[in-house]
Amino acid sequence: MTVEDAPGTATPGRSRRGKAAEPGRQDWKSWPHYDGAAAGFRGYWYPVTWSSHITGKPQPFTLCGERIALIRDAGTAYALHDRCPHRGVPLSEGDQQFPGTVSCPYHGWTFDLPTGKLAAVITDGPGCRLTGKLGVRTYPVEERLGMVWVYVPVADEEPHPIDSQLPEELVSHPFVMGGRIEPRGGNWRFACENGFDEGHAKYLHRTALWRLFKPMPTWNITRIVPKGRWIFRVQEEVHWEADFPGVGHWSNKRWWKTRPPKETFNIGNTGKADRIDPVIEAQEFPGFASLSMPGVLRIAYPKFIHYEFYVPVDEDHHRYVGVMVNFTEGWETLRFYAKYLGAVRWLFHGQFSGQDAWMVDVTDAPPEKLYRPDISLTAWRNLSEEEYAKKLAALPGTEEKA
Numbered sequence: 001m002t003v004e005d006a007p008g009t010a011t012p013g014r015s016r017r018g019k020a021a022e023p024g025r026q027d028w029k030s031w032p033h034y035d036g037a038a039a040g041f042r043g044y045w046y047p048v049t050w051s052s053h054i055t056g057k058p059q060p061f062t063l064c065g066e067r068i069a070l071i072r073d074a075g076t077a078y079a080l081h082d083r084c085p086h087r088g089v090p091l092s093e094g095d096q097q098f099p100g101t102v103s104c105p106y107h108g109w110t111f112d113l114p115t116g117k118l119a120a121v122i123t124d125g126p127g128c129r130l131t132g133k134l135g136v137r138t139y140p141v142e143e144r145l146g147m148v149w150v151y152v153p154v155a156d157e158e159p160h161p162i163d164s165q166l167p168e169e170l171v172s173h174p175f176v177m178g179g180r181i182e183p184r185g186g187n188w189r190f191a192c193e194n195g196f197d198e199g200h201a202k203y204l205h206r207t208a209l210w211r212l213f214k215p216m217p218t219w220n221i222t223r224i225v226p227k228g229r230w231i232f233r234v235q236e237e238v239h240w241e242a243d244f245p246g247v248g249h250w251s252n253k254r255w256w257k258t259r260p261p262k263e264t265f266n267i268g269n270t271g272k273a274d275r276i277d278p279v280i281e282a283q284e285f286p287g288f289a290s291l292s293m294p295g296v297l298r299i300a301y302p303k304f305i306h307y308e309f310y311v312p313v314d315e316d317h318h319r320y321v322g323v324m325v326n327f328t329e330g331w332e333t334l335r336f337y338a339k340y341l342g343a344v345r346w347l348f349h350g351q352f353s354g355q356d357a358w359m360v361d362v363t364d365a366p367p368e369k370l371y372r373p374d375i376s377l378t379a380w381r382n383l384s385e386e387e388y389a390k391k392l393a394a395l396p397g398t399e400e401k402a
């Protein structure tokens with residue numbers, strides 16, 4: 001993976017002299033898999049909703065452009081294609097007439113939840129000849145982090161274990177968490193790129209209440225470091241103010257905000273911490289922001305980690321899943337919940353993250369003219385391109401379907 005390419009250097013058809021050429025990158029053809037993933041990368045697990053929201057009453061969701069009905073039966077969550085093969089009525093409009101099944105509301109075609117097979121047709125009597133001969137597609141389901149996750153296959157392959165896709169530290173340590181799931185406008189790739197975007201946080205979020213008492217830097221020098229299946233943003237230089245020739249002085253420092261730290265830091269984005277949670281410290285993250293497939297952002301702060309999962313709904317919508325995790329147990333968890341419900345949920349997962357939602361909804365690219373800090377975007381696109389090519393290579397016969 002070439003993570004240190006200057007953004008824009010590989011633009012096909014880019015002319016330095018030609019007057020007719022538009023500046024920058026006209027399309028994403030140099031990342032063909034990424035370009036083709038407008039409705040999401042198939043072949044991954046995606047969080048859909050809170051586990052507690054899935055009950056015996058089926059509910060509709062769209063994931064990677066596919067309509068899915070989620071329902072719980074005897075404690076287990078099931079996902080079925082949300083379309084009755086009879087006349088195309090959504091199964092999520094129906095209900096349960098027999099244990100282990102869901103029935104379409106129109107004529108009572110009844111489907112077995114584990115297999116999706118047509119188990120009975122109520123209005124055709126017990127001798128219905130279609131029974132057992134057809135059915136609806138089912139999707140693998142798991143529950144993690146208090147959420148229902150659905151695997152969207154590339155073809156008909158078996159899914160990889162969900163734990164191999166989760167942030168490693170969440171699989172191997174107990175934790176408490178709080179989170180927010182929100183349907184949002186804009187393509188999932190804009191959301192993902194925004195999350196890892198080096199340049200925007202210090203400027204867009206300078207007005208966030210979450211940052212009311214802490215200054216944000218003016219500009220940074222950043223490097224992208226790959227580690228395992230993640231890429232990390234590593235801050236080499238942090239500048240808290242600058243003089244722009246012929247324009248003026250700019251800084252986010254204010255008299256009421258804390259003073260910026262002297263040294264460069266790589267945990268959290270407003271300064272160096274006195275004490276770092278031992279679980280977080282043991283991960284030896286090279287930088288505070290990291291990203292992995294299929295669009296999982298991790299921001300490591302000294303005492304908690306914030307994750308964002310960008311879940312593709314369709315080409316123009318995604319689901320934002322923001323999760324704040326603290327690696328504590330026992331009485332300490334009460335302190336976490338108080339902090340989460342009292343502040344983090346509103347200030348961070350609410351207003352701060354709402355600024356991101358606003359930008360993601362109004363981003364319109366390509367075309368685009370990337371600038372130096374966009375090395376974070378190109379590194380992510382390179383990573384996804386490489387990882388997805390590897391995934392397809394491991395699934396014989398699927399390359400042409402992707």
Ligand code: FES
Nearest residue numbers: 084086087104107
């Ligand atoms: S449309 Fe589903 S049973 Fe007729």
Ligand SMILES: [Fe+2]
Nearest residue numbers: 194195201356
């Ligand atoms: Fe942001």
